[in-house]
Amino acid sequence: MTATPQVELFVPKVPGLPAAAPQPGSGAAAKRLGVLPMPSIEWNKQVEKETAYLYERVKTVVPPVEWPFFAPYVSAINRLKKERNAVILAHNYQTPEIYNCVADFVGDSLQLAKEAAKTKADIIIQGGVHFMAETSKLLNPDKVVLIPDIRAGCSLASSITGADVRLLRERYPGVPVVTYVNTSADVKAESDICCTSSNAVKVVESFGVDRVICIPDEYLARWVATQTKVKIIAWKGHCEVHERFTAAELRKFRESDPGVQILAHPECPPDVIEEADFTGSTSAMINFVKDKRPKKVVMVTECSMADNVSSETPGVEFIRPCNLCPHMKRITLPKILDSLVYLREEVEIDPAIADRARRAVERMVQLKS
Numbered sequence: 001m002t003a004t005p006q007v008e009l010f011v012p013k014v015p016g017l018p019a020a021a022p023q024p025g026s027g028a029a030a031k032r033l034g035v036l037p038m039p040s041i042e043w044n045k046q047v048e049k050e051t052a053y054l055y056e057r058v059k060t061v062v063p064p065v066e067w068p069f070f071a072p073y074v075s076a077i078n079r080l081k082k083e084r085n086a087v088i089l090a091h092n093y094q095t096p097e098i099y100n101c102v103a104d105f106v107g108d109s110l111q112l113a114k115e116a117a118k119t120k121a122d123i124i125i126q127g128g129v130h131f132m133a134e135t136s137k138l139l140n141p142d143k144v145v146l147i148p149d150i151r152a153g154c155s156l157a158s159s160i161t162g163a164d165v166r167l168l169r170e171r172y173p174g175v176p177v178v179t180y181v182n183t184s185a186d187v188k189a190e191s192d193i194c195c196t197s198s199n200a201v202k203v204v205e206s207f208g209v210d211r212v213i214c215i216p217d218e219y220l221a222r223w224v225a226t227q228t229k230v231k232i233i234a235w236k237g238h239c240e241v242h243e244r245f246t247a248a249e250l251r252k253f254r255e256s257d258p259g260v261q262i263l264a265h266p267e268c269p270p271d272v273i274e275e276a277d278f279t280g281s282t283s284a285m286i287n288f289v290k291d292k293r294p295k296k297v298v299m300v301t302e303c304s305m306a307d308n309v310s311s312e313t314p315g316v317e318f319i320r321p322c323n324l325c326p327h328m329k330r331i332t333l334p335k336i337l338d339s340l341v342y343l344r345e346e347v348e349i350d351p352a353i354a355d356r357a358r359r360a361v362e363r364m365v366q367l368k369s
C-alpha cells in the first residue's frame with residue numbers, strides 16, 4: 001500500500017505462558033452481595049417454550065439433540081442476570097449458545113471495552129479471556145467484574161511483562177509504546193496507549209513520529225508496517241491460534257473454488273495475509289460479510305466466528321478452517337451460571353498499576369476516528 005514496510009524485531013528472552021492457578025471461589029463481592037441458591041437445571045416443557053425463540057438463532061449450528069443440555073442454563077442465566085442487574089459481554093470467539101443466547105453485547109475487544117465503559121449494570125460478566133475482564137475493570141472500576149474461569153489466558157498476553165516494556169524503553173528512549181489490548185494491566189501500565197486490531201494503524205500514526213514500538217504481536221506489528229510509513233519496533237509474541245494457519249492451506253481453498261473470498265485476521269503470519277483478499281479485525285470481517293454478501297467465504301480466524309456470523313448471514317456459505325482458542329473455550333454456560341450464583345471469579349487490579357493502565361486504554365477509546 002505505502003512504502004516498503006520497516007520493522008525491527010525484538011525477540012523476548014523468556015517467552016511462553018506462565019502457569020495460571022485457579023483462585024478460590026468467593027471474593028469480596030460474594031460477601032457483600034451474597035450468593036444465590038443454584039437454580040434447577042432441568043429440561044422440561046416450560047424451558048423448551050421459554051427458549052424456543054433463542055433456539056431459532058442457533059439452530060443451524062447447534063443440533064437439536066444438544067439443545068436440551070444448553071436450554072436450562074440459558075433460561076437460568078437470563079433470569080439471574082436480571083436479578084443481579086448483570087450484563088454479559090461476549091467476544092466474537094465465544095461459542096454460539098453464549099454469543100446468541102445469553103450475551104447482552106457481542107463484539108471485538110474494542111467494542112466490548114466501549115460497552116464496559118458505559119454500562120449501568122452492577123456486574124459485568126466477561127465472556128472472553130482474562131485481559132478483556134481486566135480492561136472492563138479498568139474502564140469501569142466501581143463495577144464487579146467477573147470472569148467465569150480465571151484460567152482463561154492468552155498466549156499474547158503471557159508473552160510479555162511490564163519489566164520487558166521498561167527494558168524496551170531503556171533500549172529505545174523516547175520512542176512511544178503502543179500496546180495491543182491483548183496484554184496484562186501490568187504491561188498496559190508501562191505503555192503510552194493501547195490499540196486493537198481494528199485501530200492499530202490509526203493509533204500508531206497518532207503520534208506523528210517516524211518510529212513506534214508496537215507490542216507484543218509480531219504479526220500484527222508487521223501488518224501495521226505494511227499500512228504506514230512509520231518504522232515499527234516489534235516484539236516476538238504470537239497468537240497460538242492464528243499462527244497455526246498456513247498460506248498453503250489457503251491456496252488449497254482457492255484452488256478448490258477460485259471465487260471464494262478469504263478474510264484473514266492481522267494476527268496471522270505475513271504469508272497467510274498475503275494470500276487473503278481482505279485483512280481486518282473480527283468486527284471488520286463481520287462487516288465485510290454483511291455488506292458484500294460473498295457467495296462463499298473463508299474466515300481465517302478462531303473457529304466460532306464463522307458459526308456466529310453464519311446465523312446472521314443466511315445465503316453465505318462458510319468454509320470453516322477450524323483452529324479453536326483453548327482459552328476462549330474455557331468459558332461455558334455452566335461456568336457463567338456459576339459466576340452469577342457465587343459471584344466468582346472477581347477481577348481486581350493492583351491500584352498501583354490500575355491508574356496508569358487505565359490511562360493507556362482510555363487514550364485509545366477516546367481517539368477520534
Ligand code: SF4
Nearest residue numbers: 154155239240241325
Ligand atoms: S485467539 Fe489468540 S489472541 Fe485471542 S485470546 Fe486466544 S490466544 Fe489470545
